[in-house]
Amino acid sequence: MLHGVPIGHPLHPLLATFTLGSLAGTAVLDLTSVDPRAARVLLTTGLAAALPTAAAGITDWSSLHREQQRVGFVHAVANVTALSLYTTSLLMRLTGRTRTGRTLSFLGLGAASLAGYLGGHLAHRQAAGANHAESVTHLVPTGWHDLCTLRELPHGRPVIRRLGYIDLFVLRLGETVTILADGCSHLAGPLHQGRIAVEDGTPCIICPWHGSVFRLTDGSVVHGPATAPQPCLQTRLSEDGIVQVCV
Ligand code: FES
Incomplete structure (x- = not known):
């Protein structure tokens, strides 16, 4: 609070x-x-x-x-x-x-x-208190982009993928792929190095730097210090198994 x-x-x-x-x-x-x-x-x-x-x-x-x-x-x-x-x-x-x-x-x-x-x-x-994930959606042209194949993503372990100028946190759970901006909104910590946990029945990612907790479903904040939500990008799977992301 x-x-x-x-x-x-x-x-x-x-x-x-x-x-x-x-x-x-x-x-x-x-x-x-x-x-x-x-x-x-x-x-x-x-x-x-x-x-x-x-x-x-x-x-x-x-x-x-x-x-x-x-x-x-x-x-x-x-x-x-x-x-x-x-x-x-x-x-x-x-x-x-x-x-x-x-x-x-x-x-x-x-x-x-x-x-x-x-x-x-x-x-x-020094940008203390600023939202460090704000610029993410402005660095890539809007629309759908091919990211990688589903096969190359490990199950249940977050990885980082680059799309243009932005780093993305990518997590595959079965056929579902969750993509968030990788730089934490608090101070840009690397979320793909964080830990997956369940809070109130919802899967979350815990930032490795200061422990902010974000819901994987929509990037909203469960626990600070971050106060701004983590940008959560829409994904889909093409017929030939390519993971696509919408910016
Ligand atoms: S950088 Fe993520 S909680 Fe501080």
Whole structure:
């Protein structure tokens, strides 16, 4: 749940928007000095929202590449600094030292902005949380393509096959051939090296890198860290035993 599997999208950025929005709103109220009570309420809201935001972030961080984890660690340190400043700011405000509280909040906003910048770097430059299987269906002309003969596919053991620029996970079970994009939607791990398992009566593939579980029937996610489904391609068998795949 903390990865965001039920909503099909990473949960952390969603919660971070709420947290940062509350804290930035506090700065606006402080600058305009409209209502100190409203600023306190907004600050408390931001601090409360920071807890689930951090929990989701740590959960995502635990399944990243080393380079991403390095940036993620500095992102977390900046956030902890921001939250410490904001917590002290709230205490100051509650004890009547509003001016000091406001100063601490502005310092907190600086640290939170740095954390936000690093979060953007992680998401957009290092593609943490992005769907790594999104481009698959754009790299091959649409329509039916011959892939290989049925005879050359082993029974019950996934193999990799290349179609144009894309790698495909191919699994033969009897006369049925299942084809998914091979690069895991989480961080492009090689699914053909994964393990076949049965979850809730449905055959699934477990990614060898961070353990995401996808249904073989439609590529949907059973367990994260992946939140985006794995592209599942339609297949058919020609009369002369050629496995064909539709992109
Ligand atoms: S690459 Fe991370 S779960 Fe597949």
